[in-house]
Amino acid sequence: MSLGLVVVPEGRAAVIERLGKFRVVLGPGRHFVAPFADAVRARVDLGDQILSAPPRAVETGDGREVLIGFEVVFAVTDPRLATYEISNPAIAIDQLTTTALRQEASLTTAERAVIAPGDLHRTVWTVLHDTTGRWGIVTRELKLEVRPPAAPGTPSTAQEWY
Known part of the structure; x- marks a missing residue:
């Protein structure tokens, strides 16, 4: 100034x-x-921002692991809340999404998580939408990539976004 x-x-x-x-x-x-x-x-910044996280191993309720990656598109709608309610929105959204995914995945089986990721998506979307609204941020889109871990020595090329 x-x-x-x-x-x-x-x-x-x-x-x-x-x-x-x-x-x-x-x-x-x-x-x-x-x-x-x-x-x-x-x-x-009031424009759309994209937060991407590479697939991470998450344990499911049946003790198996799946790889879950995500992409969140968000925008600040209230600069005052985004400044005073949360110190770093991108880190907070990453941690919130990861925590919600791990919690929800622990309640389902690995097979169900891979075959029907829509259940994970709905729950995580609800948590994101409700929480970020209090921070003056709107989440516009959430994409999930859910896949089983690749067998050792086998490259995995199948990626599905929901």
Whole structure:
């Protein structure tokens, strides 16, 4: 911030604090703020963001493992909540999705997880949608890749996204 001028690019927002307390969210454009009293707390990207996680081994309820990867498309809808409710949205969404997948997979069999991943998808989607809404974030899409682990020495090329 120079001489009280804050420039916010298109597709972004700036969360402004005055003397350490939330003051306002600024949209795109040039804005004058009080020098030395106001500070930019965060610059938030309002566009769609994609979080991808490679397949990870997850144990199912029958003691077997499946590989589950995911891709989440999300966007910040409320910069104030996204700044103050959660410190790093991408890490939080990754951990939330991984935890929900592991919990749900532990309640099903490996065969069911691979054949009918729609059940996993519905449950994880509900958890994501409900939780991220409180953070000022909307989850637009969730894709899951569920497959059995490849036999040793056998390359696995089958990938299905749901």
